Amino acid sequence: MRGATAMIVAAGVVALGLVPVLAPPFYANLLIPFFGYAIALLGFNLLFGYTGLLSFGHAMFLGLGAYGAAVMAGENGIKSFEVVLLGVALAGALVALPIGLLCVRFIGIFFGMLTLAFGMLTHAILFKFYHLTGGDSGMRVPRMNILGLEFQAYNKIELLAGPFYYYCLGLLVLCGLVMWRIVHSPFGLHLRALSNNAQKAEYLGVRVYQFRLAAFVISAIYGAIGGAILGFRIGLADPEIVHWTHSGHLVFMTVLGGFSSFLGPIAGALALTLLQDQLQSITPYWRFILGAVLAAVVIFLPRGLAGIAGTGAALAKRRAAA
Amino acid sequence: MRLSRRRVLKSLAATGAAAASPGVFMPALAQTGPLKIGILAPRTGIAASAGISGLAATEWAVEKFNAGGGIAGRKIQLVVEEETSPKDTIERFQKLVQQEKVECVMGIVSTGVGLALGPVVEEARALTIYWDGTTQDGVDEKLLNPKYLFRSTDNECEAVMSSLLAIKHWKGQFKRIAGINPDYSYGRNNMAAFIALLKRFDIEHEVVTEQWPKVGTMELTSHVAALKAANPDLIFSSLLFADLPVFMKQAHAADLTKGTKLVFPAAGWQHTLMKKDFTPEGMIFGHNTLYFDNPQATPMQKEFVAWYAEKQKDYPNWEADRAYFAIASYKEAVEKASKAKSGQWPGVDDVIGAMHGLSVESLGGKGGWRKDNIADQTFVQGFSTHNNKYDFVTLDPAKIETMYSADLQKPPGAKFWDWLKTAQFKI
Numbered sequence: 160m161r162g163a164t165a166m167i168v169a170a171g172v173v174a175l176g177l178v179p180v181l182a183p184p185f186y187a188n189l190l191i192p193f194f195g196y197a198i199a200l201l202g203f204n205l206l207f208g209y210t211g212l213l214s215f216g217h218a219m220f221l222g223l224g225a226y227g228a229a230v231m232a233g234e235n236g237i238k239s240f241e242v243v244l245l246g247v248a249l250a251g252a253l254v255a256l257p258i259g260l261l262c263v264r265f266i267g268i269f270f271g272m273l274t275l276a277f278g279m280l281t282h283a284i285l286f287k288f289y290h291l292t293g294g295d296s297g298m299r300v301p302r303m304n305i306l307g308l309e310f311q312a313y314n315k316i317e318l319l320a321g322p323f324y325y326y327c328l329g330l331l332v333l334c335g336l337v338m339w340r341i342v343h344s345p346f347g348l349h350l351r352a353l354s355n356n357a358q359k360a361e362y363l364g365v366r367v368y369q370f371r372l373a374a375f376v377i378s379a380i381y382g383a384i385g386g387a388i389l390g391f392r393i394g395l396a397d398p399e400i401v402h403w404t405h406s407g408h409l410v411f412m413t414v415l416g417g418f419s420s421f422l423g424p425i426a427g428a429l430a431l432t433l434l435q436d437q438l439q440s441i442t443p444y445w446r447f448i449l450g451a452v453l454a455a456v457v458i459f460l461p462r463g464l465a466g467i468a469g470t471g472a473a474l475a476k477r478r479a480a481a
Numbered sequence: 482m483r484l485s486r487r488r489v490l491k492s493l494a495a496t497g498a499a500a501a502s503p504g505v506f507m508p509a510l511a512q513t514g515p516l517k518i519g520i521l522a523p524r525t526g527i528a529a530s531a532g533i534s535g536l537a538a539t540e541w542a543v544e545k546f547n548a549g550g551g552i553a554g555r556k557i558q559l560v561v562e563e564e565t566s567p568k569d570t571i572e573r574f575q576k577l578v579q580q581e582k583v584e585c586v587m588g589i590v591s592t593g594v595g596l597a598l599g600p601v602v603e604e605a606r607a608l609t610i611y612w613d614g615t616t617q618d619g620v621d622e623k624l625l626n627p628k629y630l631f632r633s634t635d636n637e638c639e640a641v642m643s644s645l646l647a648i649k650h651w652k653g654q655f656k657r658i659a660g661i662n663p664d665y666s667y668g669r670n671n672m673a674a675f676i677a678l679l680k681r682f683d684i685e686h687e688v689v690t691e692q693w694p695k696v697g698t699m700e701l702t703s704h705v706a707a708l709k710a711a712n713p714d715l716i717f718s719s720l721l722f723a724d725l726p727v728f729m730k731q732a733h734a735a736d737l738t739k740g741t742k743l744v745f746p747a748a749g750w751q752h753t754l755m756k757k758d759f760t761p762e763g764m765i766f767g768h769n770t771l772y773f774d775n776p777q778a779t780p781m782q783k784e785f786v787a788w789y790a791e792k793q794k795d796y797p798n799w800e801a802d803r804a805y806f807a808i809a810s811y812k813e814a815v816e817k818a819s820k821a822k823s824g825q826w827p828g829v830d831d832v833i834g835a836m837h838g839l840s841v842e843s844l845g846g847k848g849g850w851r852k853d854n855i856a857d858q859t860f861v862q863g864f865s866t867h868n869n870k871y872d873f874v875t876l877d878p879a880k881i882e883t884m885y886s887a888d889l890q891k892p893p894g895a896k897f898w899d900w901l902k903t904a905q906f907k908i
Contacts, residue, residue, distance in 0.1 A: 185579040189572060286664075295665035295696075296596050296616075297567075315604030316575065393568050395597040400568075439573065443524035443563050 163472070167422065168335070175328055179320055187320035193432040194327035195221075195388035196412060200424035201338045202381020203409055208418035209342055210374040211354035212263065215271045215406050216278025220251050220379045222285065222401030224386020227251075229298035229396040240303040240326075244387055251383030252376050259375035263368060266357070278406055285398040297397030300390040319392060327388055334381065335425075341377065342421065350374055411449070415456055417463025426464045515558035516551060518543075518808070519577030521588035522612075523564045527697035527722040531590045531750060532564065534789075534797045535612050535804035538844065539587070541788055542808045552812045553819040553826065564588060567597035574598055578607045584829075587807045589614045590800065592667050595632075602630045608829050610811060612803035616666045629829070631836060631854045633803060637897065638889040639767045640671035640719060641906075642860050643746035644678040646765050646882060647715070649908045652682075655742055657689045659713035661704055661728065663720060664693035670897075671719035671746060677901045689713050697722045705731045713741060721747035726754040733759035746862070750798050752874075757867045760874045764865045771802035771845035772861040774875050777883075782844045802845035806858065809841045810850060847885070853893040857886045 179187040199221055206212050227247035231237045237246070262273045285292045292298060302315060305326045310318050341347055353360040353367045361367045390396045399405065408431075416427020434452070438445035460466055520539060523532035543557045551557055560581045562573035570589075577583045586602075586609040589595045595614035602609040610631045647655075660675070662668030672691065679686050690711035692704040701724065708716060716737070720728055725748060732738050738761045748755060749768035772778075773786050773796040785805075789797045814835035818827035827835070840849035846859025861883050863876035888907055891900040 183580055185576050188575050188579065192568065192572070289666075289669075294669075295593050297593070299600070314606065315601065316579065320579075389568065393571055393597060394600050395567055397567055397593060397597065399566050399593075435569075436572065436576070439563050439565075439569070440576070445563075446525075 164422070171422075172328070172332060176325070179324055184316075184320045187324045188316060189432065189436055190429075191319055191324065191327060191392045192389055193428050194324075194331050195385040195392065196409070196428040196432070197331050197385075197425045198334045198388065199382045199385025200409060200413055200416075200428055201334055202378035202385075204413055204418055204421075204424045205338065205342065205350070205381075206374050206378040207410075207413060208420075208424070209347060209350045209354060210371055212266065212270050212371060212375070213410070214274040214378075215403060215410070216274035216276070216281075217378070217382055217409050218403070218405035219278040219281040219401045220255065220382030221386030221389060221405070221409075222281060222396070222398075223247065223251050223254055223379075224383035224388075225300065225390030225393075225396035225400050226285070226292070226298060226386075227383065228303075228387045228390040229300045232301050232303050233299050238304045238309075239307065240305045240387075240391065243303060244330075244384055247383040247387045248380045251379040255376045255379030256372075259372045259379075263371035263375055275403055275406070278401060278403055282398050282401045282403075285401060292398075295398060297395050300394050300396055302394075303391065315394070323391070330384070330388070331425075334384065338381070339421065346370070346373070411453055413463075414453065415463055417460075417465030419462055420465035420469065423463050423465035430464055514555070516555040517558050517560055517581060517583040518811075519574075519581060519583035519586040519588075520559055520561045521564045521570060521573055521577070521586060522561065522804075523590055525563075526565075527724075528564075528590045530723075530798060531613070531800040532588075533793070535588065535590070535800040536561065537789055537793060538785065538797065538801035538804040539808055541785055542805050546808075546812060553816050553824075555826075557808075564590060564594055567594050570594045571598055571601050574601060574607075574609075575605070578605050584608070585610065585811055585832075587804065587811070588612055592616045592665065599627060599630055603627055605629075606829065608811075608832060610807040612800060612807055616670055627854055628833065631807075631850060632856065634770075634856050634858050634886045635890045635897065637670055637674045638860055638886050639746040639769050639862070640674045641678065641889045641901075642862055642882070642884055643717075643744050643765050643767055644675045645906055645908045646862060647675075647717075647742070647744045648678065648682050648684060650765075651715070651742055652684060655714035656686055657712065657714045658686050659690045659692070659708050659711050659716050660688070661692040661694065661708060661716065661718045661720065663696045663722070663724075665696050668693065668696075668719050672717060673898075674901065675717045675744070677898065681902060694720075694724065697724055699724055699727050701728050701731055704728075705735050705737065708732070709735050709737050715742040715744065717744045719747045720745070721750040723751070723754075725751045726756070726759075729755060730759045733761075738764075750800075752798060753796055753871075755865075755873050757872060757874055760865060762864070762866050762874070762877075764874075765862060766865045766874065766876060767860075767862045768876070769799035769802075769845075770806075770843070770848075770858045770860055771797060771799040772863075772876060772881070773797055774869070775845075775861060775881065776878050777881070779842065779844075779846075781842065785844055797844075799845065802843055802858070806841065806843040806848045806856065809843060810836065810839055810848065813839055813841050846883070851893060855890070855893070857890075860884050860886060860889060 203217050206214055224247045227250050228243050231243045231246050237243055258277050262270055286294060310322055349365045349370050353365050357367050412427040412431050413424045415431055417423030438448050522536050523529055543559060547556050560577060560583055562577055564570050577586055586607060589611045590613045592614050595611055606629055608629050611633050613633045615632045660672045662672045690707055692707055694701055694704050743764035745764060746767035748766050814832050818831035818835040836850045837852045848858040863881040865874040866877040869875045891897050
């Protein structure tokens with residue numbers, strides 16, 4: 160990791176670590192979904208930002224994580240969140256493999272539409288199979304142990320705002336480091352090469368289909384982990400988590416933060432979580448404002464929030480050189 | 482002091498440990514100053530008509546209560562947040578409890594949100610009163626024996642009442658029945674309750690089609706065509722969102738409303754949109770716990786309806802009654818508990834204890850709380866008529882039926898479907 164990026168990451172981790180101490184407790188709770196989304200978006204951006212495949216059905220993997228947690232912990236009594244995370248990650252990979260085998264044969268709008276179709280198919284299954292999935296009422300995700308500790312002295316809100324907050328922060332750092340290694344490995348370079356010019360990359364020996372499939376599976380694993388965090392936090396897995404609008408939410412966060420940057424989607428998740436919280440308290444028409452923000456970002460900040468930081472750093476460097 | 486890496490890490494670990502300690506995040510219970518009450522209500526989207534009605538009734542109640550000194554001497558201050566998806570509504574709830582430090586949360590219209598929020602309410606130990614939004618499915622699993630959560634009457638009350646009215650008035654006049662109900666647990670349970678009661682009363686019937694449109698969808702052409710093709714004698718529908726008037730228009734255009742008996746237990750949610758142009762007379766029309774034009778209305782209901790019509794240029798639906806009942810019963814319970822503590826502000830357990838067995842006069846009639854935290858309320862239904870001063874249908878004054886929920890909902894601990902088979906109904 161380069162010096163400047165490492166500094167930004169370290170400052171970010173310290174700042175996030177201080178939230179439960181310095182900010183009102185509500186904000187620690189509010190940031191739990193941010194951690195879930197940030198992890199999911201690390202994977203999503205491997206597919207979108209690095210591989211050039213924009214999925215409109217990625218929420219199905221978050222749903223897989225949430226429903227997986229409900230089945231493992233709720234139906235089968237597995238109390239360890241780490242075991243649940245491993246389970247949903249494995250399930251994510253297993254489900255993503257056949258879907259990816261079909262979808263990554265296509266690019267552009269065709270890939271987007273196929274993933275959308277699989278996402279909505281998943282939604283229909285979850286919604287219609289009442290006896291299996293609870294239909295619109297969903298499935299309960301019970302409280303689980305973290306690191307083998309039950310934290311019985313804590314009620315759920317205290318658990319979320321305290322130990323679980325730090326657990327998720329640690330998980331985000333870990334997933335971030337793994338993803339950093341992935342995108343800066345030869346595999347990551349191959350993905351960028353095939354994203355820029357797949358034909359040329361193939362001519363140079365890049366196994367385009369296999370690499371796209373691998374990126375798809377890895378992104379699904381990240382999505383499932385993020386979904387399990389969301390499920391733990393809400394205490395429920397319901398069909399809306401896989402709805403296409405939720406997939407759109409992931410795209411929104413990524414575009415807002417900037418998909419051309421490693422940290423961009425994380426910044427987007429944080430910005431949207433905080434922005435939505437403020438807007439929801441101000442007006443019931445907050446969605447209009449979010450829509451306007453998205454339009455403004457696409458028109459005026461095509462590189463997202465990370466682009467502003469990048470431009471600022473470049474300007475400072477130029478001035479220093481002058 | 483020299484800052485070494487080890488010292489910084491130790492400090493961070495210490496602050497983290499302090500933050501992670503239990504009790505650090507417990508909201509302080511303010512006992513002076515304004516009494517903050519949190520409201521979670523949908524103000525946009527398919528359930529907006531319910532949220533707006535409920536919110537207006539709450540504001541009306543607060544205006545009146547504050548003019549009379551508030552609740553146990555404390556003026557009420559409302560903090561309103563939006564009810565949306567389960568995930569977002571849980572965040573709003575936590576904001577009300579943790580950030581705004583409200584002493585009671587009221588609201589919730591959606592069944593799905595209600596089920597998701599229930600366990601969070603219990604974990605937060607925050608007194609919460611649902612206006613609506615509960616059903617049979619998932620309740621035992623997700624909301625079993627709640628302490629802090631007070632729930633509305635079971636949603637199937639209106640379906641039970643409509644079914645009983647259909648049996649009472651139309652027995653022997655229909656055989657081929659059809660259903661068009663929203664595709665979620667509420668719609669499915671309503672239809673299932675209707676069929677269960679037909680069986681219970683040995684009504685010979687044949688289900689010719691069951692249509693399950695997606696909740697809130699406005700594209701109902703294929704469903705109307707399927708109903709028309711099935712040629713039913715009776716249609717049972719618990720459509721209740723903005724899709725209801727759309728369906729009625731299309732059904733009218735397809736001549737489906739002529740000569741077909743219609744049973745609509747939840748139509749009252751959209752009553753002012755059920756225009757005479759396309760809504761027939763003689764249908765069983767449910768207004769749930771508030772019928773705005775009830776000739777037997779109390780002076781309080783008349784005063785509220787007049788205020789609402791003046792302010793909103795509209796007429797309230799039953800969510801107004803649910804909301805008023807929630808805040809009026811909370812006021813009654815706090816004051817009762819306060820009196821028992823010689824005027825001291827009561828704790829949440831005292832208020833919960835005072836809620837049980839409480840009875841208040843709500844906008845639509847008498848209401849009370851059972852010991853299992855379930856509401857009992859007064860339900861109003863009847864037959865639609867065009868003979869009124871409005872451009873929408875109302876109830877024929879000669880055929881208005883009123884029932885108390887004690888006769889419409891299962892007793893504490895009973896299973897709904899078992900209870901339907903054995904209950905003694907007054908029809």
